[in-house]
Amino acid sequence: MAELHVELVAADRQVWSGEAGLVVARTSSGDIGVMPGHQPLLGVLESGPVTIRTTGEDGDGTVVAAVHGGFISFADNKLSLLAEIAELSDEIDVQRAERALERAKSEADAAAERRADVRLRAVAGVH
Amino acid sequence: MGAKLRVYKRRIRSVTATKKITKAMEMIAASRIVKAQRQVAASTPYASELTRAVTAVATGSNTKHALTTEVDQPTRAAVLLITSDRGLAGGYSSNAIKAAEQLTGRLKAEGKEVDTYIVGRKGVSYYGFRERKVTESWTGFTDSPTYADAKAVAGPLIAAVQQDTAEGGVDELHIVYTEFVSMMTQTPVDNRLLPLSLEKTAEEAQESSKGEILPLFDFEPSAEDVLDALLPRYVESRIYNALLQAAASKHAATRRAMKSATDNAEELIKSLSRLANAARQAEITQEISEIVGGASALADATAGSD
Numbered sequence: 001m002a003e004l005h006v007e008l009v010a011a012d013r014q015v016w017s018g019e020a021g022l023v024v025a026r027t028s029s030g031d032i033g034v035m036p037g038h039q040p041l042l043g044v045l046e047s048g049p050v051t052i053r054t055t056g057e058d059g060d061g062t063v064v065a066a067v068h069g070g071f072i073s074f075a076d077n078k079l080s081l082l083a084e085i086a087e088l089s090d091e092i093d094v095q096r097a098e099r100a101l102e103r104a105k106s107e108a109d110a111a112a113e114r115r116a117d118v119r120l121r122a123v124a125g126v127h
Numbered sequence: 128m129g130a131k132l133r134v135y136k137r138r139i140r141s142v143t144a145t146k147k148i149t150k151a152m153e154m155i156a157a158s159r160i161v162k163a164q165r166q167v168a169a170s171t172p173y174a175s176e177l178t179r180a181v182t183a184v185a186t187g188s189n190t191k192h193a194l195t196t197e198v199d200q201p202t203r204a205a206v207l208l209i210t211s212d213r214g215l216a217g218g219y220s221s222n223a224i225k226a227a228e229q230l231t232g233r234l235k236a237e238g239k240e241v242d243t244y245i246v247g248r249k250g251v252s253y254y255g256f257r258e259r260k261v262t263e264s265w266t267g268f269t270d271s272p273t274y275a276d277a278k279a280v281a282g283p284l285i286a287a288v289q290q291d292t293a294e295g296g297v298d299e300l301h302i303v304y305t306e307f308v309s310m311m312t313q314t315p316v317d318n319r320l321l322p323l324s325l326e327k328t329a330e331e332a333q334e335s336s337k338g339e340i341l342p343l344f345d346f347e348p349s350a351e352d353v354l355d356a357l358l359p360r361y362v363e364s365r366i367y368n369a370l371l372q373a374a375a376s377k378h379a380a381t382r383r384a385m386k387s388a389t390d391n392a393e394e395l396i397k398s399l400s401r402l403a404n405a406a407r408q409a410e411i412t413q414e415i416s417e418i419v420g421g422a423s424a425l426a427d428a429t430a431g432s433d
Contacts, residue, residue, distance in 0.1 A: 009176055011274040011367065013169045029348045042180060043347030044356045071357065073180050075344070080176045084274065084360070 002036035003055050006079045008065055010086040016063060022053040023079055025072050032072070040075040047114060049089075049122040050081060064089040066122035068115055089122045097123070129410045135403035139396055146392035152215070153385035156378045160310065163271070163375035167307065170371060174364045181361050183344050184354050185323065197322045201298035203240040205262070205287055206231060207280070207366070209304040209373040210247035212269045219305065219313070219380035220249035223373075226315035227303040234301075242287070242297055246280060246370070262287075272374055277367035284366075285359050288321055298322075300362070304369040305376035311383075313376035320365055323358075 006023060008016040024033045026048035034041065047068040054061045070083030101116035103109075208227040210220040227250075231241045245251050245264040254261050263283050268276045290296025300321040305313050346353050 007172065007176070009172045011170065011173050011364065012166070014172045027347050028352070032347065040344045041347060042183060042344045042353055044353055071177075071180060071353075071360070072347075073176070073183070073344075075183075080180075082173060082176050082180070082360075084278075084363075 002077075004034070004036045004038075004074075004077045004079050006052055006081070008050070008052075008067075008081045008086055009083070011084050015065065015086045016052070016088060018052075018063075019055050020052045020063075020079075021055045021060075022051075023081075024051040025067070025081065026050075027072065034072070034074055034079055036077055038074055042073045043071065045070045045072055045081070045083065047118050049118060050086075064122050066092060066119045068118065087119065087122070092119045092123050094120065094123055129406065132403060132406045132410060135399055135406060139399045139403065142392050142395050142399065146389055146396070149385045149388040149392060153382055153389060156382035156385060159270070159378040160375055160382060163371060163378055164307070166271075167368070167371045167375060170364070170368060174368050177357070177361050177364050181323070181357055184346070184350060184357060198292075198298045201237075201239055203242065203292055203297045204234050204299040204301060205242045205244060205284060205297040206234070207244045207284060207300070207302045208246070208250050209302070209369055210245065210250035210253075210269070211373070211377045212248040212266055214249065215384060216377055216380040217384035219377055220247065220253075223303060223305050223315045224250055224253050226317055230301060230303060230317045234299075239299070244280075244284060246373075269370070269377065270374060272367070272370035274363075274367055277363050277370055280370075281359065281363040281366045285362055302366065302369055304373045305380075307372045307375040307379065310379055313379055318365075318369075320362055321358075 003019040003021060004023070006016070006018060006020045007014065022033060022035050024031060026032075026046045027043040028046055032041075032043065045067060047066075050065045050067045052063040052065070054063055065081075065086055065088050067081065067083040068085040070081065070086070073080045073082070097116045097119040101113060101120065104113035104116055206227060208223060210223050214220070227243075231243070234241050242262040243254065243260070245254060245261055246266070247269045248266045251261065251264045251266060265276070265280055284300055287295070287297045288300055292298055299319060301317055301319050303315065303317045306316045307313055
């Protein structure tokens with residue numbers, strides 16, 4: 001099966017890199033799925049969960065990450081996801097995100113609410 | 128103990144205490160350089176991918192964007208100067224300030240007004256003492272800058288670039304910081320961030336990808352929108368990189384300054400103990416000659432009375 005190389009990079013570190021068969025991310029005009037051999041693409045990401053179907057040596061699996069704004073670029077079977085903040089689902093502290101969500105709701109802070117919501121959805125694996 | 132010897136002993140004690148402090152500071156700085164270097168390395172993938180993307184959009188489309196096009200008659204430029212909050216780093220801050228002064232002079236000679244933006248308390252106090260106008264300044268994070276700090280710095284700069292020149296906006300954005308070349312060498316550099324010189328970024332990208340031709344990209348939603356979103360991030364990431372490099376350079380400069388302070392203290396202790404030894408010896412010699420003199424005077428006196 002064809003593979004594409006994925007680099008998920010946050011501003012201050014590299015979050016994840018590996019081989020994948022499919023990457024689904026949310027751009028400003030809707031969800032986009034990228035498979036190997038896709039035409040070169042450069043898009044603006046909305047904050048939302050990114051799903052990576054991995055095909056690496058450790059077998060098939062799914063990596064979900066919460067990405068807050070950024071870019072997706074694909075060329076030569078190499079996909080880069082650039083985000084100011086990116087977290088893998090297993091790095092996310094659910095309780096903290098829930099607390100943040102409640103606090104954001106009570107303070108009517110839309111941006112913070114959205115961030116917390118994206119984190120929780122990434123953990124739940126709901127796209 | 129004689130007065131002279133006591134003074135020397137006291138000075139040796141105080142210099143030894145100072146040496147201990149400078150030695151500790153040297154070691155702290157050395158460990159921080161490594162940390163700062165790691166941060167620079169960790170931020171590199173994001174910066175290089177972003178540069179690649181910017182180059183791809185800018186060369187792969189005919190989009191004209193406020194942040195990439197050069198103005199015919201630039202009348203105002205912004206200079207961002209990165210210094211440190213704390214001293215004890217040799218010429219680190221003053222070298223960066225000097226480079227900024229040179230750049231400002233050059234821009235003024237070209238007939239541009241210069242708006243100064245400063246990071247770090249040293250730069251702020253330099254300009255404050257000379258009562259020069261500073262458009263905006265930030266302090267408190269130069270030792271370990273985070274991306275949020277870089278965003279805070281980049282915000283007003285990007286806003287100024289996007290504003291019309293007539294309404295107080297700027298046409299160009301320059302950044303002066305200290306580049307971390309190696310443990311021993313750090314050089315202040317000035318870079319023009321905006322408008323982007325595309326030839327240069329394209330060249331850099333070509334070099335890094337070894338002559339690989341950039342593919343024709345499909346833009347989502349459109350080339351303009353992508354560029355709109357991309358360029359502020361690009362500026363932020365460049366400023367972040369500059370802040371990190373400046374932090375690493377500051378720690379390296381501190382380490383070097385503290386190392387020479389420690390060496391000087393050692394030298395001083397050595398020469399002071401020589402002096403103290405000589406003083407002690409002189410004291411002993413004097414005591415002996417006094418005793419001998421006294422004894423022979425006594426002997427003469429007894430011999431005379433007989």
